[in-house]
Amino acid sequence: MPSLNCTFYGGALVLLALLWNAPAIAQETPEPFLTPEQRAEEVDFIVRQIDSxxxxxxxxxxxxAWDARVRYIHRRAADARNLNEYYYALRYMGLLISDAHFEFxxxxxxxxxRLFQPTDTLFPLFTRAWHDGRTYVVRDYSEHLPKNARLLRINGLSVDTMACLLNAIPSGEREARGYGKHNPLSTQWQYSLMNHLFMEGIRAPFRVEYTLPGSTRIDTVTLAGMTRETLHKKYKKLDQPKGDNLWSLFFGSKTFRYKRFDEHSALLTFNSFWGENMLALLLFNRDRNYPRRLKRVMTRIDRHDIDTLVIDISRNGGGMTQNVYQTLNYLTDRPxxxxAAYRVTDHNRxxxxxxxxxxxxxxxxxxxEQKTRLIAAVDSIPSxxxxxxxxxxxxxxRPDSTLKHRFHGTLYLLTGYGTYSAAQLFAQYFRELGLGKTAGQHCGGYGSISGGNSAQVPLPYSSFHLNIxxxxxxxxxxxPRFGFDSVNIPFSDEPTFEEWYNxxxxxxxxxxxxxxLREQRTASNNTLD
Structure with a gap:
């Protein structure tokens, strides 16, 4: 196994296939299991696609690091005893990818x-892990272990080691995932400890070595498994966060939140650069009301005579780049x-x-004429x-020189690990145009940002495909910049271990x-007095 840093990871990785009953692809005949040579060839094909x-x-x-991880993936694919195990091994391709836009x-x-079935028997514990791999019970659905019991080994395997591996497998930059029970990362359910054990072929009965809260004595318990369907129902009843439903998805978010925190200062939060009309986003991939809503909030800021504006994109995961430029229109008159650049291949021309x-x-x-020339050039670019x-x-x-309600006061920008994609683009422009100071945490992604556009590439033998x-x-x-952009004024809310544990x-x-900021303004006013 290649060396993998056990960085801070989403402790409450939601444990079960929340979409276990999603429509399955109809398959008239089962796929044949690939030969060792075919598996090796297909792994090499995927690796080449990522690389080139x-x-x-x-x-x-x-x-x-690349070569060590490729060897590890080859070994996992070679060890597969059937097609399902081979497909499970392909999730280790995430070791080669650090981009949340590229999930495979x-x-x-x-x-x-249909590799996950409602009748699958899983490990019955919802867990969370600290950044060094220490793993604790959130809930034991079989009602044997108390909350915050620490798991040491399962069927002889180190839980700490598995937790670190779970942190390394997903494709995105590690900081883009959030952390802790307050951010359960429901989209990352396939990387939960429950499903990891299942995909590793570790089945019930589960012999669990653990310590109770406040104790160092190692105890042992043997747990039966629970079906995916049963766990799904128990999770919805006992642990699913309020508001985690379709109603909240379609109607629960607002693009902007505006709040004054003193007479001439305000906080403007951009929750996304998508918009609010989810139906329009689904049908047309854009909310054409975004400019109108933006104009409305900037008009309020102007009328309230705000001279210090704090823009918060710390939880903004991205959206439409057009909306980024339209937002900049109200903050600068500079071009x-x-x-952009596009990597051209025969699959994506x-x-x-x-x-x-x-x-x-x-x-x-x-x-x-320029657009026609640009489009025609695509065919002449070598693959x-x-x-x-x-x-x-x-x-x-080029910002509109006649625009009303453009802000001319002091600006601050708040970024965080949740700032991603188009929101990162906004943060980069904010810095480069000299609009103000940035504060908080660095963004969740690297300085070089890929777009959400991808081309589908089928695999040579399997029914899976890549979206590249x-x-x-x-x-x-x-x-390219494969590191994180810094902020001018660092602030952090990362908990200590004790705070996280409790x-x-x-x-x-x-x-x-x-x-x-209030203190700075007060000190400045006192100096002037």
Whole structure:
């Protein structure tokens, strides 16, 4: 096994297949199990796609780390005894990917391909883990172990080691996942301890070595398993967070939240850069009311005579880049470089042409002739090379010089581990345009940001497929940044182990920043007096 850092990971990884009853792909005949040679060939194929087709390739992994992980994946695929085990082994491809836009296999594969069944028997404990792998019971659905009992070994295997591995497998940058029971990461259920044991072939009875809260004595208990269906029902009844439902998904979020915290200071929170009309987003991939809502809130800020505005995108996971530029319109009158790059392959030429065709010409000042020339150039790019828009035309967003209600006061930007994708793009522009100071935590993703657009690539033998991102949000392919951008004023709400263990409510660093800002303003006023 290659060396894997056990970084801070989402302790309450939701344990079970919340979509266990999702529609499955109809299969008239079962797929044949691949030969060892076919499995090795397919693993090599996937590795090549990540390395030479994905827009950022190895994304900062050293050659030695890359090679060690590839060998480990080959070993897992070779050890598979049937097709299901081979498919489970493919999840280790996440060891080669650090991009939440590039998930393989994605969260629905194991359901759609009927690899997870309601009758599967799973480990019956909902757990959470500290960053070093120490794992504790959240709830034992079999009612044998108390909350916060520490798990040491299951059927002779170290739970700490499994927790660290679970942290390393998912595709996204580690900081983009959140942490702790307050963020259960319901989209990452396939990486729960329950499903990990199942996919590793570790079945009931489960011999569990553990210590009780406040004790160092090691006790042992043998647990029977529970079906996925039973666990799903128990989770919904006992542990599913309030508001985690379709109603909240479609109607529970607001794009903006505006709040004054003193006479001339305000906090403007952008929950996303998508919009609020979920039906429009599903049907047309955009909410055309975003500009109208933005104008309304900026008008209020202007009328309230706000001179210090704090913009909070610390929990903003992204959205439409068009909305990023339209938001910048109210913060600056300087032109904004909007050039991007596309890694062209024979699988995605048509996708790139469509994407360029649908890009908003008026927003970036591109003439029809320039667009035609750019689209025509896609066919001339060698497979695996980059189409860079600035080589053929210059995508530049130019703010409206006649815009009313543009903000001219002091700006601060709050970012955090939940800041991702288009929200990171906004944060980068904020810094580069010199709009103000950033505060909080660094963003959840690396400085080089891939777009959400992807091309589907079938595998040589299996029914799985890859969805490979081929676009960048900025043209940085010649000098990519596979690290995290820093902030000017660091604030953090990461709990101590004791706070996390006792499930104390996390400190809200956003409120701490507002208090700090008030103190700074008071000190400044006293100095002037």
């Amino acid at each position: 087709v994905y827009v950022y390739g190895r994304r900062g992994l050293s050659d030695s 296999p994605n969260g629905g594969y194991y359901n759609r391909h 904004v470089d909007a050039n 048509g996708k790139i042409k469509t994407l360029l065709e649908n890009r908003d010409d008026e927003l970036f000042g591109i003439t029809p 695996g090379s980059f189409l860079e828009t600035n080589n053929l035309c210059n995508y530049t967003y 991102p081929y676009a960048t949000l900025r043209n940085d392919v010649h000098a 499930e104390e409510k996390p400190r809200d660093w956003r409120n701490a920043f507002i208090d700090w």
